Amino acid sequence: MLQRGRTRLRTPARLDGTDRRLVIALSLDGRRSAADLAKELGLSRQAVAGRIHELERRGVIRGFRADVDPGVLGLAVRAQVRLTLDGSAGPAREREVRRRLTRNPMVRAVHRVSGEDCFVAQVLCRRIEDVTALLAELQATRGVQSSRTAFVLETVLDRGGLGPVDAALVSE
Numbered sequence: 001m002l003q004r005g006r007t008r009l010r011t012p013a014r015l016d017g018t019d020r021r022l023v024i025a026l027s028l029d030g031r032r033s034a035a036d037l038a039k040e041l042g043l044s045r046q047a048v049a050g051r052i053h054e055l056e057r058r059g060v061i062r063g064f065r066a067d068v069d070p071g072v073l074g075l076a077v078r079a080q081v082r083l084t085l086d087g088s089a090g091p092a093r094e095r096e097v098r099r100r101l102t103r104n105p106m107v108r109a110v111h112r113v114s115g116e117d118c119f120v121a122q123v124l125c126r127r128i129e130d131v132t133a134l135l136a137e138l139q140a141t142r143g144v145q146s147s148r149t150a151f152v153l154e155t156v157l158d159r160g161g162l163g164p165v166d167a168a169l170v171s172e
Contacts, residue, residue: 013060018043022051023060030064067160070124077125078152082117083138086145093143100137106130117148 015023018041025037038048055061070076085094101110101121109122123131131149138144 013058015060019051019055019060022048023055026052026061026064074126075124077123077128077131078155079123079125079131080150080152081121081123081131081135082148082150083119083121083144084116084146085118085143089143093141096141097138097143100141104134104137106134 021041022037025032025040034045034048034052037043038045041048043051052061056063083097085097097119098110101107101119106123106125107121108124111120112118113120123134125131125134128151131151135147135149138147
């Protein structure tokens with residue numbers, strides 16, 4: 001998770017069996033009522049609501065949102081942009097590259113990576129020209145040494161985020 005310029009390393013949350021079952025159930029259908037979940041888990045509605053609130057407070061559940069199909073909105077172009085920064089440009093230029101990446105709504109994820117590249121950005125937009133404009137904006141910082149872009153031809157699997165969560169992924 002990119003947060004204020006740093007990857008935040010987190011200790012895995014300790015979840016009891018009921019919390020694990022609740023997380024899995026909500027990852028499959030975040031709109032389920034507390035009463036329905038209570039019946040499945042053998043708890044009161046209030047107990048389920050309290051557990052959900054506590055899981056949110058602890059950051060286990062980050063939110064509830066609609067899963068919107070980007071293609072229906074005309075966002076059919078996906079690209080992976082790999083950036084190598086100019087090491088002699090200085091930290092201010094790197095900060096500017098990061099700022100432009102994180103503020104651009106077409107950029108859906110940014111990862112600092114090992115190897116030749118410094119950053120990998122996942123981009124979702126309407127037209128190839130949108131990616132060209134993003135690259136021009138990043139080059140204008142004079143902090144980018146080189147970039148490589150791969151356009152997605154076909155999505156074979158996209159689990160997006162983490163959910164639905166398989167029980168094998170929820171630690172004991």
